[in-house]
Amino acid sequence: MNSFSLSLLAADDPFYIGPCLSVVVPTPQGRYGVLAHHSNAISAITPGLLEFTLPDGEKRRAAVSEGMIKIENNEVLILVDSAERPEEIDVKRAQRAADEAKEAILQKKSIMENRAAQASLARALNRLKLGGRKF
Numbered sequence: 001m002n003s004f005s006l007s008l009l010a011a012d013d014p015f016y017i018g019p020c021l022s023v024v025v026p027t028p029q030g031r032y033g034v035l036a037h038h039s040n041a042i043s044a045i046t047p048g049l050l051e052f053t054l055p056d057g058e059k060r061r062a063a064v065s066e067g068m069i070k071i072e073n074n075e076v077l078i079l080v081d082s083a084e085r086p087e088e089i090d091v092k093r094a095q096r097a098a099d100e101a102k103e104a105i106l107q108k109k110s111i112m113e114n115r116a117a118q119a120s121l122a123r124a125l126n127r128l129k130l131g132g133r134k135f
Contacts, residue, residue, distance in 0.1 A: 003055050004020055004035075005020070006018065009077070021055055023052040025078065026047070026064070027043050032069070038071050039071070041071045042068065042069070044067075045069055046122070047065050047122040049061060049126065049130060066081055091127075094124050095128060097124040098128060
């Protein structure tokens with residue numbers, strides 16, 4: 001099967017750089033899949049589950065925050081604020097963050113504070129989902 005070059009970079013570390021068979025990213029329009037020789041494109045990434053398959057068939061998953069994906073000439077560049085492997089997720093901390101974000105939303109503060117709380121809630125729920133905890 002054909003592969004492409006994937007660079008998945010978080011703000012604090014290069015999460016994965018190497019060959020890849022497929023990648024599926026969360027976007028505002030839904031989950032978006034990429035295979036080798038995909039047409040050139042750019043899209044926003046929303047907090048959610050990112051999945052990719054390596055040439056040996058190994059599947060990897062990550063909880064990602066907002067960012068962007070650029071596909072050009074059989075190379076995929078993904079830039080996100082954060083990317084976490086399932087084993088790196090602190091479920092208790094994620095649950096606390098979700099509870100705090102829900103409380104902030106209920107307090108009906110400014111529009112900007114509400115949007116920040118909603119983004120925080122989305123990230124926390126995504127971590128809980130990938131960490132194996134039902135919410």
